[in-house]
Amino acid sequence: MKPLISVKNLTIKKGKRSLLENVSFELVRGEAVSLIGPNGAGKTTLIRALIGTLKPTSGNIKRKRGLKIGYTPQKLQLEQLMPMPVDRFLSLSGENNREKRREMLVRCDAGNLHNARLADLSGGETQRVLLARALMRKPDLLILDEPTQGLDQPGEARFYALLNEVRSETQLAVFMVSHDLHIVMAQSDRVICLNTHICCSGAPETVSNDPSYQDLFGTRTGLALYQHSHTHSPECNHD
Amino acid sequence: MIDDFLLRALIAGIIIAVAAAPLGCLVVWRRMAYFGDATGHAALLGIALAMSFSMPLMLGVIVITTAMALTVTFATRHGTYAADTILGVFSHSALAIGLVAAAVLPGVRLNLMDTLLGNILTVSNSEILMMAAGAAGILLVIAFFWRPLLNATLSPELLVAEGGSILRDRLVFTLTLAFFVAISMKLVGILLITAMLILPAAAAAAISRSPERMVVFTAIIGIMSVTGGIWLSWQADIQAGPAIIVTASFLFVLLNLFRRK
Numbered sequence: 001m002k003p004l005i006s007v008k009n010l011t012i013k014k015g016k017r018s019l020l021e022n023v024s025f026e027l028v029r030g031e032a033v034s035l036i037g038p039n040g041a042g043k044t045t046l047i048r049a050l051i052g053t054l055k056p057t058s059g060n061i062k063r064k065r066g067l068k069i070g071y072t073p074q075k076l077q078l079e080q081l082m083p084m085p086v087d088r089f090l091s092l093s094g095e096n097n098r099e100k101r102r103e104m105l106v107r108c109d110a111g112n113l114h115n116a117r118l119a120d121l122s123g124g125e126t127q128r129v130l131l132a133r134a135l136m137r138k139p140d141l142l143i144l145d146e147p148t149q150g151l152d153q154p155g156e157a158r159f160y161a162l163l164n165e166v167r168s169e170t171q172l173a174v175f176m177v178s179h180d181l182h183i184v185m186a187q188s189d190r191v192i193c194l195n196t197h198i199c200c201s202g203a204p205e206t207v208s209n210d211p212s213y214q215d216l217f218g219t220r221t222g223l224a225l226y227q228h229s230h231t232h233s234p235e236c237n238h239d
Numbered sequence: 240m241i242d243d244f245l246l247r248a249l250i251a252g253i254i255i256a257v258a259a260a261p262l263g264c265l266v267v268w269r270r271m272a273y274f275g276d277a278t279g280h281a282a283l284l285g286i287a288l289a290m291s292f293s294m295p296l297m298l299g300v301i302v303i304t305t306a307m308a309l310t311v312t313f314a315t316r317h318g319t320y321a322a323d324t325i326l327g328v329f330s331h332s333a334l335a336i337g338l339v340a341a342a343v344l345p346g347v348r349l350n351l352m353d354t355l356l357g358n359i360l361t362v363s364n365s366e367i368l369m370m371a372a373g374a375a376g377i378l379l380v381i382a383f384f385w386r387p388l389l390n391a392t393l394s395p396e397l398l399v400a401e402g403g404s405i406l407r408d409r410l411v412f413t414l415t416l417a418f419f420v421a422i423s424m425k426l427v428g429i430l431l432i433t434a435m436l437i438l439p440a441a442a443a444a445a446i447s448r449s450p451e452r453m454v455v456f457t458a459i460i461g462i463m464s465v466t467g468g469i470w471l472s473w474q475a476d477i478q479a480g481p482a483i484i485v486t487a488s489f490l491f492v493l494l495n496l497f498r499r500k
Contacts, residue, residue, distance in 0.1 A: 051399050073394050089393070
């Protein structure tokens with residue numbers, strides 16, 4: 001099967017510092033791939049390169065012809081003075097049918113937000129609206145940057161249920177940055193563990209037994225995984 | 240009835256107010272007021288150079304403001320300074336260099352007060368035609384690119400992911416802004432061009448529920464400011480440019496007092 005996107009020896013430098021080094025992988029139709037890695041590992045850089053807002057310093061990224069990407073940013077830099085009802089935001093994706101926009105919102109668990117102001121939404125609500133917009137374009141590849149931030153647990157469960165549903169319907173590929181290793185292990189076909197370079201990748205079980213993964217995230221699931229977020233997040237300074 | 244020169248000033252002012260509406264909204268939404276300042280201030284250098292080489296003023300202004308806007312766009316994206324600092328540096332340098340150029344270049348004869356603060360009461364019919372053509376161009380280009388312009392404002396990444404181009408967005412925004420500076424400096428002068436862009440838009444934000452409505456309200460508030468300002472200027476014998484902006488500030492305060500919760 002021809003890959004949707006194929007990344008070869010991708011290196012991106014900012015000044016002299018390497019943000020990404022020699023990263024290679026492919027994404028094919030229908031698979032769910034998770035990107036994990038400590039803060040500063042280059043996850044956002046990789047996503048920007050996939051989307052096309054960052055140019056490779058060396059190496060290349062080949063997209064299948066006519067590839068349609070759906071993307072949900074972590075958050076929108078929305079200026080408070082910009083009045084933007086949710087429905088108008090969705091129509092900016094190019095979908096002109098109001099009924100279809102409404103259906104997609106309902107499907108994404110955000111049917112009641114139709115007339116809300118985008119700037120007034122909570123983090124979780126924003127993520128659901130962003131997902132609706134991304135799906136409305138009927139993408140071949142969905143790129144999600146920490147999509148479940150701000151969702152409560154039932155919301156998160158529904159989010160993944162919906163993703164799986166859409167994936168089995170449309171053979172959509174999902175590429176997702178996540179911090180929640182439990183979810184990653186349960187919801188992905190493949191995991192890529194990034195720390196500037198790709199430390200290891202493969203099926204979830206394979207990756208979790210890989211020594212380089214264990215170096216980064218600890219050896220056991222459960223307790224050890226929770227320690228990870230403390231040792232690797234500079235913003236957590238309470239231990 | 241109404242004097243010819245007042246009528247001409249009013250028509251010119253309304254043309255500018257309408258052209259300012261979508262651009263002003265974009266400047267406000269993108270938090271780029273300082274960018275407007277830098278572009279506007281560069282106009283003085285454009286005028287001085289055009290006079291010195293006996294070229295059409297508008298041409299000189301468009302060339303220099305476009306160059307300025309593109310330089311600033313590039314510098315803020317790749318520089319080590321904060322965007323705010325870069326814009327301050329460029330904006331004030333441009334103004335100072337323009338003032339120096341106006342003083343030392345041979346063949347430059349301009350009324351500094353009129354250049355800085357505008358003098359719409361002396362606008363001629365041919366100037367009005369030029370303004371109308373420029374405004375029509377600006378409005379057509381912005382209308383054509385409206386959806387990508389909004390998407391780029393919301394998230395450049397989203398724009399690119401959905402197949403848009405940031406470079407095209409920057410060019411459209413920069414060029415329309417440069418043309419706006421060229422056609423509007425006669426109205427409010429280069430010091431107050433940013434004010435003409437952001438004051439009506441900021442006032443309209445208080446009462447608008449969608450981006451398109453905000454553009455319409457901005458145009459209406461702009462027209463009211465121009466009308467009120469020109470009337471004020473005629474009644475009290477003060478310069479029209481500042482009078483227009485004073486009216487716009489008044490409307491801004493008024494609308495914010497009665498803003499919808």
